[in-house]
Amino acid sequence: MTIKKVTQHPSQNEALIFERSQTGRIGYRLPKLDVDETSLDEILPAELRRDDDLAGVPEVSEVDVVRHFTRISTWNYSIDLGIYPLGSCTMKYNSRLNEKVARLPGFINLHPLAPEEESQGALELIYELQNDLSEITGLPGVTLQPAAGAQGEMTGVMLIRAFLDRRDGEASKDRRVMLIPDSAHGTNPASAALAGFTVKTIRSTDEGLTDLDHLRQVCNEGGVAGLMLTNPNTVGIFETNIREICDVVHQAGGLVYMDGANMNALVGVARPGDMGVDVIHLNLHKTFSTPHGGGGPGCGPCLCSAALAPFLPVPRVVKDGDAFRLDYDAPESIGRVKAFFGNFGMMIRALAYIDTHGAEGLKEVTEAAVLNARYLSHYLKDDFDKPYAADPMHEVVFSHKNQSKKGVHTLDIAKRLIDYGFHPMTIYFPLVVEGAMLIEPTESVGRADLDAFVEAMKDIDREAQENPQLVIDAPHSTRIGRLDEAAAARKPVLRWKPEEHAVGAS
C-alpha cells in the first residue's frame, strides 16, 4: 500500500492573528467582579476613557491562539533542533532545569519593592551569583543590573569615564578618545558615544591581532581614555599580547575594557582580571546558557577592578552579618542603568547553570567548545579560505574567496546551508574579513553533527565550483524564498492594518 501525500498541512499557510479574528470569539474567563460596583462616570469621566472599542485588537478562542503559535513556531530553526553555529552568539543548550527553577513561585511572584527582610532569598541569589562571576573573571567589583550585553558595555565605559573624571579632574576633558579595533562589534563604538567619548580605530595585523605598533602610536598622540577590545577577538583568535596591550594603554593613562562576548573560550582556563583588564561585561545569554528567546531577554553583568568599584550602579547587594540588603550609599556611582535590579529571572538560570557544572564542568565546557571549533576549522580549511593562521579558539572565521570567483558569495553559501537543514553561521561579521563566515559550534554539538556540518559545507563548495547557480538561487526548500529587503526598507510596512490586508488577499 502506498501512502499518497495529498496536500501540505494548513500550518504552512498560517495567517496573521488579525486575519483570523472573528467577532464574539473569546479566549479567557476572569472571575466575576466581587466588589460593589461604582458608576464608571464617577471613576473616570468620559473624556478620559477609550472610545475606539480597541479597534483591530483580535477576538479569537484559546484554541486559535494555541494553534496559531504552535504553527508559526514550526517555521523557526532552534538549538533544540541541532547545531546553530552563529559566531559570537554562543548558541549552547538551554537547560530545562534552569527553566524549572526560574519558575518557582517564590521567585516569579516576588515584587521588586517588597520589603528586604521578606526578599532574602532573591538577594542571597544575586549575592552568590555576583561572587561566582567575580571568581570566574578575576575582578572584584560587580553589578548585575544591566539588561543585556550592550547595556553592560555602556555601564563599563561609563565606569571608565567616571574614574577618569575623578582622577584627572578638569584635565579629564582632554582625555576623551576611546580606542576600538577595526574588528569590533558595532555596540562598542555606540556605547562609547553614550559615555561622551569619540572613537579612534586601531588596526589589526595581517595575522588578525591588534597591531601593537599602531596602538603605541595612537596612545602617543595623547588624549586616550581607554581601549575596548574583545578577547578572544572577533576573528576567534586569542590576543597573545594581551598583557602588553594593557600595559601600553595603562602607561598612556587609559583603562582597558574587555567585551566578554567570547568568554566561552576562557571560563576556568584564563581570567580577564589576570590579563590586566580593568572592566568587562558578560553575556549571561551566551556563556551562561540563559535562553536566547528569539532575541532576548539577556543579562549583561559588568565586572571591574577595585579602583572602578566605587562608580558601579546602585543599588548594590551586600551582606550584613547573616542578612542581605540593598546598599544605596554610593555617592560616586554612575547612577542606575535600569529600574530595579536587572533581569533577575536570567540570574536564577545562570546560577543554576554554574551550580550544575561546578568548577570542573565549566572548564570541561570551555575545552569542549574550543575543541569543536578547532575541529571544524581543521576539516573546513581545505575548501574554504581561512584568512588567519593562528589557532582559532571557540570560533573560526572563513572568507568566501574560494567561491566568489565563481560568483558565489557568503550570503549564497548561508542560504544553501539552510537547504541542508542547518542554521547558517554569522555572516559579514567581522567587517575586516571579506565575506566573513564566523562559525561557533559551542560545546553542545556532538561529533556526528559536526561531521554532518562539514559534509554539507564541502558539498556546497563543490556546488559552487560546478553548479554555482544552484547556490546563488538558494534556499530551495523553505516555504518562502529570499525576501526583497530593499523594497521592505524603501516602503516599510511595520504593522497590520485592516483595509490594507483584507482577509483572503495574499
Place this chain on the structure above:
Amino acid sequence: MANIPENLRYTKDHEWVAVDGDTASLGITDYAQHSLGDVVYIDLPRVGDKFGAHEAFGSVESVKAVSEIFTPIAGEVIEVNDGLNDTPEKVNADPYGEAWFVKVKMDNPGEADALLSGEEYEEYLSNNG
C-alpha cells in the same frame, strides 16, 4: 565600467559636482551607487544648513550599509531634492540626473576647480577600485 560623464567634477569619496556660476549641485557617482546596492533612503540636510569643505552633509542607506556623503566645497544649502525619498531607487537608476541631492551656494567658487576631472576620476577608480 562605471559611467563617468565628462562635464562633471569628482571626488575620491565618489561624489560628483556640477558647477553653474557660484552654485554647485552634488550627488554620488555610478560607482558609488553600484557599491551600495539598492538604495533605500537618503538622509539630506535642510535648506540653510552650512558646511565646510570635506564635511559630511548627509548619508545614503542601502539595506545593509550606510555611507556618509561629503561636500568637497564649503557653502550653504539652497535647494534640497526632497522628493528623492519617494523614489530612492533613482539613485541607482539615474545618479547624475534625477538623483542630485543638494544645490549649494559656494563660499569659494574656485574650490571646484581643484576637484578631479572625469579622466582623473576614472584613473583613480582603476587604481583603487
Place this chain on the structure above:
Amino acid sequence: MRYIPNSPEERAEMLAAIGLKSADELFRSIPKDVQLGRALQITEPLSEPEVIGSLETLAAKNTAAAKPSFLGAGVYSHFSPTIVDHLIQRSEFFTSYTPYQPEISQGTLQYIFEFQTLICQLTGMEVANASMYDGSTAMAEAYLMAQRVTRRDKIIVADTVHPEYRAVARTYTQHGDAEIVPIGFDETTGRLGSLEGLDEKTAAVVIQSPNFFGCIEDVAAIAEQAHAVGSLLVVVVTEAISFGLLRSPGSCGADIVVGEGQSFGVPMSFGGPHVGLFATREKFVRQMPGRLCGIAYDKDGNRGFVLTLSTREQHIRREKATSNICTNQGLIALAATIYLETMGKKGIHEVAMQNAQKAAYASRKIAGTDGFEIAFSAPKFNEFVVRGRKPATEILRALRENAGIIGGLALSKYYPDRENDLLVCVTETNNRQQIDKLAEALIAANRR
C-alpha cells in the same frame, strides 16, 4: 558532563584526529602566565535534585511572594492565562535567536509583527518597535530620540514620572547635551503643575499617565502646549493594563509613547525580565531605536516578515547609531503578544474595568475610615495614595506583622518629605476579602 554530547573518550579521539595530544594544547596561544592554573573556587557540580533543593530553599525565604500584596509602583500583579507560559516554552521560540535569516525565523518575525501591531493599536500610535529592555530604558531612549528629531536639548520631566525611570534617564544623558528640567505637581489634584520652562528650546515634555501617584493626566491639554512651541510630548505608561480603559495617548496627541509591558501576562520576578514598549509617529520612524520588523515578499509574491531599517542600528551605523541596543526582549514580547491575543479586545477591557472597580471600592472603603484620606483629587486607574496620621513605614510594618499583608509602598522611599503617604495598588488579583482586610488592618495600624 551531561550537557556535553561528546564524551571524554570521543574528545580524545577528536584531539588526535586534528593532531593535538591533549586538551591543554587547545590553549597554547594563551601565555602560561596568563592562564589560571588552578580550579575555580566555586561549587562542585550539583545534581538536579540538589540544584532544585538549593534554589527552593532560596525561594522559600522570599516570604513576600506568598502574601496578599497591594504593591504597584511600576511592577504589577496580574493574572496570566496558562497558555502564555506554556507556549513560550516551545523549543522553536525559546531556543532560537534573533531572526537574522528570515527564511528560517518566520515564526519569530511574525509574532514580532503582531506585537508591533498590537502596541500600535493600544497606544494609538502609528509605529512600534520590537520592544526595548524595559520601561525605564525605553524612556531614556525617548529622551535621546526627541533630541535627534527636534535638534533641541531641553527635556522637561514631571516629578510624577517613576523615580527610577528618571534616574535611568539621567544616567543615559549625563554625558550628552541634554538639559533636564523638572516640573512639579499640583498638591490638590496630583496632576502636572504648570509647564514653566517650556519654550522653543524644549525637545520634549515627558509625563507619565497614570502617573506615579496613580493620577491620570490631561494628556491632550499638555500635548497642545508642547506642540505650540514645537516640542514633542513623550507619554510614559508603567501600567499597561490601563490601555484597556483609558483614552490612548496617541489619540491625545502624544508623539512618543513608552512604557512597560510587564502587566501583559509577564511575571513580576523581582523586577525582570520585563518588556519595554516604544511607539511613535510614522514620520519619526528612522529616528526610532530598537529592532523593527516589516512585511516583505519573495520573488513568487509570498508574504513574509523581515527585520528592516537596520541601518539605524549599532551593527551598521556604529557610533552614529540611534542607540547601542542590540537585543530586544524577544521571549517576553512573545509572552505579551500571546496574552493580548488570548485576552482579546473584550478581555483587555474587562481586566482594566475590574482593576478600576476594585481600586475604586478599596479607595472608598479606606477614605471612609477614621484617620485616612485619599490624597489627590484627579481621576485614577488602579493606584492611589493613602494619607494617614503616622509614617507609612510604621503602618506597613504593622500590616505585615499583624495581618500578613504587604500594604503598598511608602512614598518616602522616593519622596522623602511625604512621610505619611502610602501608594496602594489594587488589581484583578486582589479579592474582596483581601481588600476588606486591608481596610481593617489600616484602621488598626493607625490607631496604635
